[in-house]
Amino acid sequence: MTNAVLLRNVPLVVRDVSSGGCLIESRTPLRIGSVGWLEVEFEGAQRFEWFRIARVHTEDAHTFLAGAEFLPLSAAGVDSLRGAIGRLGGSAVPTGSDGVAGRSSGDTGNSEREDVPVVAERSADIADSSRKIVDFVRRR
């Protein structure tokens, strides 16, 4: 007997994202605690990030939502998703999104991420229940 690793490719879409994690939707259920490598197109470029599934929610029989926490295993590079989000901090255009229900991005707040240049949220922003939208088309 020998040890090996099983890899599974799971197509998905990212619904929301922060520099600490993201909410992903897939047709395949991801298990809590699963670790993997995320590839997603963000701002016109492929971005990558290691993640761990923090929670899973079944939306319907064929749609699964998972909160993923990014794993800061190394400094956020130019192709890092959390790095890209961190750079957006001061320039993103906040817009109300009343039509979208709020969900956790999977950020449990347990990991230190001092290497990510994140602009601190103001208390008023945190208290505002409306979430913010990045206009990707305009930024390309």
Add this chain to the structure above:
Amino acid sequence: MIARRRFTRYVLPAPAEGRARTLSDCVVESWDGESAVVVTTQPALPADVLMLQFTAPGGAITVHPVRVVFCVMEPQHGPLRFRLHVRVTPDAQPGPNSESVAPS
């Protein structure tokens, strides 16, 4: 709950497509180059396409696309585990719960 967030969360106006590649350790019980029996904590469905990655003692990595033939639960005590019978499929087509993959 909102007040506990440390980072601003951004909603995407259009969901961004991508893919995740999840990893799970497994023990290879048998391997003949064309099929294998592996024990892992992750269940799978017949026709699922996975990749079986070996690391040689020298560090060389080989990856084999495999298709699940069937999966049975390990009836032993301890952590829940599954025995997967897989077959190497170089021209693997997407199964119902996975997409086609190529060795990297």
